[in-house]
Every structure is written in C-alpha cells, then in structure tokens.
Amino acid sequence: MSEKPPSPLATELVAALYVQHSEELRCFLVGLLRDSQLAADVLQATFVKMVQRGGETQEESRKAWLFRVAYHEAMAIRRRDAVGDRIVKRIAESDSNGRSMPDDLLVRHEAVERVRQALELLPPDQRQVVRMRIYDEKTFAVIADELNIPLGTALGRMRSALIKLRARLGNTFDDESHLNGT
Known part of the structure; x- marks a missing residue:
C-alpha cells in the first residue's frame, strides 16, 4: 500500500x-x-x-x-558564486584566442572585479538569468521554466544583459560568446 x-x-x-x-x-x-x-x-x-x-x-x-x-x-x-568566480577569473585570464595571458595578477584581478561589478549593476531580473545561465549552466528552456516566464523573455533578458555588460566593460571582451557560454 x-x-x-x-x-x-x-x-x-x-x-x-x-x-x-x-x-x-x-x-x-x-x-x-x-x-x-x-x-x-x-x-x-x-x-x-x-x-x-x-x-x-x-x-x-x-x-x-x-x-x-x-x-x-x-x-x-x-x-554557485564560487563557480561563477572561477568562470569570471577564467574569462579574465584568457584572450580571444583562448591562450593564457602573461599579464600580472593585478591586471587579472582588476578585470575580474570589473566583470563582477558590471554584473551587479544589471537589473535583478537580467542578473538572475545571467547567473542561472553562466553560473548554474542551465539552458534557456530550463531558466524560463524555473522562472515561470516565456522562453523569449528569458532570451530577451540575456540579450539585454549582454548589451549592458558590453557597454559597461568596453573592450574587455572581443565577442559576447565569453559571456553567454557558447
């Protein structure tokens, strides 16, 4: 029974x-x-x-x-934050070709801090989608389901976040593939 x-x-x-x-x-x-x-x-x-x-x-x-x-x-x-910190450090430590840069630790630390600060300046709904996508490595379909929002809304929030991050970070990244995990 x-x-x-x-x-x-x-x-x-x-x-x-x-x-x-x-x-x-x-x-x-x-x-x-x-x-x-x-x-x-x-x-x-x-x-x-x-x-x-x-x-x-x-x-x-x-x-x-x-x-x-x-x-x-x-x-x-x-x-999740620890995983995110490792991802941010990895992004900051590599150039667009994926090779490790010989820059000193201070430059790397500054880049990590710039990314972290830029993420914190995003609106909460966009920051949540970015964290779920990058830190939790969730698909947009899973994110949309967990947040109870349409898939297009999740994708739109990520796109808006990437545009804002690119504007705030300037030339830190050559393309947004570093940020969206592709």
Missing part, C-alpha cells in the same frame, strides 16, 4: 510561521551570505519550500526545518 502524500500546510499557518521566524531567519542568512538582497531571496525560497513541502514537517520541528532549508539554500548560492 502506498502512502498518501502529506497535505500542504494551510496558507494561514505558513503566514504565521513567516511572521514568527522570518526576522530571525533573515539575520541568520545575512550572517551567512553577507548580502541582504541574497538573504531576502533565500528567505523567500525557504518559505516557498515550506509551502511546497511543509506538510511533511512535524509541528514541533518546523523552526529547525526552516533553518536547515535556509542553510542549504544559502550554501547552494555560495557554491
């Missing part, structure tokens, strides 16, 4: 849990991520998971469950 899937938590209960624990979770996440915007994103993702899977939790362990989910979401972001 198969078990019946747990029923979702009532909206009112999730809202009450948010009121009760969100500030403490937010502080915890800011401490882990050192970025209030990322912390807000992870907090939202945590409560989305509570809505989706909260019926599987026991009443007495929901606070611990929320903190555990928040921690794992934050660590996933830190891992």
